[in-house]
Amino acid sequence: MDLKYVPIFRARQQEIIVLKSFDFGDKIYPLLEIIKEKDRKNNTKTTLEIYSELIDNITSDKVFLDLPVYLKINNSTNDEVVAFSKSVIEDVIERIAFFNQFAELNERVVPVISSLLLKTGEIEIERQVQELRANFPLLAFRTFHNTFESDIMQISNNIVNTDYFMYDLDTTSISNPLFRRHRRKISEIDSNNKIILRSAINTDIQNVKLDHGNIISEADNILLEEYSQVGLFGAFGDYCGVKKDDLTSGGTISPGFIIYDPYENMYYGYKGALKKLSEFEDTIVPNVLDSEMMTRLQTKYLQYVNDNEGIQILKDIQAGNENGKSQAKFKKVSILHYLHCLKTNINANEEIPLYLIP
Numbered sequence: 001m002d003l004k005y006v007p008i009f010r011a012r013q014q015e016i017i018v019l020k021s022f023d024f025g026d027k028i029y030p031l032l033e034i035i036k037e038k039d040r041k042n043n044t045k046t047t048l049e050i051y052s053e054l055i056d057n058i059t060s061d062k063v064f065l066d067l068p069v070y071l072k073i074n075n076s077t078n079d080e081v082v083a084f085s086k087s088v089i090e091d092v093i094e095r096i097a098f099f100n101q102f103a104e105l106n107e108r109v110v111p112v113i114s115s116l117l118l119k120t121g122e123i124e125i126e127r128q129v130q131e132l133r134a135n136f137p138l139l140a141f142r143t144f145h146n147t148f149e150s151d152i153m154q155i156s157n158n159i160v161n162t163d164y165f166m167y168d169l170d171t172t173s174i175s176n177p178l179f180r181r182h183r184r185k186i187s188e189i190d191s192n193n194k195i196i197l198r199s200a201i202n203t204d205i206q207n208v209k210l211d212h213g214n215i216i217s218e219a220d221n222i223l224l225e226e227y228s229q230v231g232l233f234g235a236f237g238d239y240c241g242v243k244k245d246d247l248t249s250g251g252t253i254s255p256g257f258i259i260y261d262p263y264e265n266m267y268y269g270y271k272g273a274l275k276k277l278s279e280f281e282d283t284i285v286p287n288v289l290d291s292e293m294m295t296r297l298q299t300k301y302l303q304y305v306n307d308n309e310g311i312q313i314l315k316d317i318q319a320g321n322e323n324g325k326s327q328a329k330f331k332k333v334s335i336l337h338y339l340h341c342l343k344t345n346i347n348a349n350e351e352i353p354l355y356l357i358p
Helices: 013-021 047-056 079-089 092-100 125-132 148-158 177-188 222-230 278-289 292-300 309-318 327-347
Strands: 005-010 023-025 031-033 063-066 109-113 140-144 164-168 193-197 235-238 256-261 266-271
Touching: 005 013, 005 193, 005 327, 013 047, 013 327, 023 327, 031 047, 047 063, 063 140, 079 092, 092 125, 109 125, 125 148, 140 148, 148 177, 164 177, 193 222, 222 235, 256 278, 256 327, 266 278, 278 309, 278 327, 309 327
Parallel strands: 005 031, 005 235, 031 063, 063 109, 109 140, 140 164, 164 193, 193 235
Antiparallel strands: 256 266
């Protein structure tokens, strides 16, 4: 298949900005996770209008549309996320109705079907397929390492070879014995489009704990290097350079920034010395742009810098042409930079770290 990479986005402000501005090309299909009824509270448009407009503005051949079942709801979860999860994500009838709203966009939209086992105790994959197949020529099936054994029968009985199969490791390593146990059954699934997903940045990584200017040892992007060696998957996916956070409410000012190094396939962390937004402009931006990693890219690997919207934002902040006192903006920078690096590698047919290339 042409598809090589599936960046996963939550429908939140900074991710939406990136989705509307980035040209994904023909080998990258974004996966859009809908986590609340509307993108912002004061939006007067309907849910269908909001997300249809967003999808129309995404420059890619296909868009995977998902109602993510992995969300862990607790007392600190954002209220809007809790309400949407209980009313739509966890209710099979409402899930089906939500997807069917987008039937007119079925040339590009691919609904993502998942088991509800961990939410309701029922799998419900077959029911979703029966209700959605008539309206959508292509479906995607997303299963997780901890539900695979329960999901596999209904997936195998309902998937066709043009559908997409997604195996989600969460933050589990690709070397985990549980995945090795599942490999044979995955190989028998009748799909020409198999994708392996994994979050590279652990959810417990915090800005205040970053080792300024150094590699983040807890961030592991090994999936990019090893997924093709498994021989089962034609593409991989992740959360495009940022943490798959728990969607909690509030939070304090904590200047921090995670940036991807395409040369080593690793992440570096930067943090402010003070809990002030000015630390982004005064400490983080100059340290990133003067780093060994950035110097290497600027001198030897300009393909990762030229036309890189994320790096350009950092340069504009340093030049005083853009306001850098925004924690959210740096999330956008991380995503834009990572996407540019991945697209550059994919277009050049390079999916291993540069230091390993002879």
